[in-house]
Amino acid sequence: MKEPSCDEKEAVERVNFIQQRIVGDLAAEENSGQVHTRFPPEPNGYLHIGHAKSICLNFGLAKKFAGACNLRFDDTNPAKEDVEYVDSIKEDVKWLGFDWGENEFFASDYFSRLYDYAIQLIELGKAYVCDLSPDETRKYRGNLQEPGRNSPFRERSVPENLDLFTRMRAGEFADGSRVLRAKIDMASGNMNMRDPVIYRIAHVEHHRTGDKWCIYPMYDFAHGLSDAIEGITHSICTLEFQDHRPLYDWFINQLDTLVKPQQIEFARLNLSFTVMSKRKLMQLVNDNLVSGWDDPRLPTLSGLRRRGFTPESIRNFCERIGVAKRNSMVDVALLEHAVREDLNKRAARYMAVLRPLKVIIENYPEGQVEELDAVNNPEDESMGRRKVPFARELYVEQDDFMEDAPKKFFRLTPGREVRLRYAYYIRCERVEKDEAGVVTALYCTYDPATKGGSSPDGRKVKSTLHWVAAKTAISAEVRLYDRLFSDPDPAAEKDGEPFTKKINSDSLNVLENCQLEPALAAVASKQTVQFERLGYFIFDEQDSDSEKPVFNRTVTLRDNWAKKAKAQQNQNRKKK
């Protein structure tokens, strides 16, 4: 082993602006030296890699400063939320490797306390019941250029407000007929301060509180106060909430809470060649453009998991992208790098032929089978060795043979000798074709003296191929996944084209007749393996059955040859 630990340490030591803030707070002895964060998803959808950034940040900060991080479900809008989502969120956070221990909370647990806070606000003369319709409210709010106007209900007396609000809660009024509003400033340049709604009426069953409530607090009111209730010191959220901070502080200050949490905003993650917004992901799923929330092409955590991404690689990715306030678009190549780096060290190697081409070793005895010795992982000897059966009839990759090979092509071609990994040197003697001229089989000879893959006379061979013995091979389905979109920024829709039109038509390629070495039958599920020379693949538990295993490609290996070949092709095309 070299010293990657040194690099890792440096990466961990990197201090972002939030850490600097916290260090400052600690030095100033704010919050009696405590650091308490929270990850606050609304249970209305599945988590994606953007959430992973937030999870790593919040739990990471808690760990770094010896504090705690709560998992809090921000479930204040029952119309959109469901337990299905809270379960998947918990599963995903756990899978990512974070443990919230006892600190699992729900904003809905605080409905009573939030209601009491609202009463206090009314008593303070800082909130009023407003009878304006949603449409009228919007008109009174003004716009970016012009100030708003006070609601005609703004000057209601405290007793009247108390009476009305109590009756709102009691269910006397229809949805949309009244709201409770904070009395702040209808002329504020900040739209959020123009007497924001803090409670609305919704006769909707809540997934946790049932029909106990028919009024629900709005985000701005519930969030900061929930932070205060939980003793959160640093409430970290994304940039679009910057304008909400004055309101966040306003509630906390009016109500004089024990803890004064502070909101800090950072830039959300954007990844090239994918979309991250809940609305767009939802559309892909609903329009059946993908197979579901866990489609391996999606940036959802369930999709990435099914694709074969490891929690470690995602955490490492989040560490590398950093935390700042600049809107940015991270190259998906960095994510791919992170997973290759992790899997290179840990994935067991196997041989699998995805597009089989029959090879017959004419001078190899019919019926004979040899068990050859193979290494499971050249990066880690402790992973041991295994036996691979070799016989007269084999399969190699169609891509590994060319009848008329260009100069730089090192693989099989008539007359050339190559090495079969862990086996022998073979030479292609002749080719069998069908009527259409398609190559159907290769007739080769082997050199018995090269057993194991090296020649006693020291002669070199330019390439080593993976292979599988025909008789003992396992037949499998392999799904080759690629980027879902062909456009680096599909969400931009600059040209007026909807993002769904930018789906990469090559994002999924299903191969039915793949041939695997027999050891793959025993592969522990959920463990990503490397198919030598091809990439990393994971067994798909959902779609595999006893008849036929299914593997998903996580990512290809880096492939300089493919790159060169492609570049050359493009050049030829230009010449023509």
Next chain:
RNA sequence: AGGGGCGUCGUCAAGUGGUAAGACACAGGUUUUUGGUGCCUGCAUGCGUAGGUUCGAAUCCUACCGCCCCUGCCA
């Protein structure tokens, strides 16, 4: 009558007045029984622009330019 943010390599991102880290990507080389991995090398006289302050400016000042967010009884 507007308010709030942000501009450092193709992409992220350090830098907090002392002479532009690192990562990915890219390009070469080398090792190699994976065209993988590893290793080596190259890759911003430049920090949105223009002025100014200073012995010294990405960092301070001034003006301009560009991009993002805000007019839900969503979060």
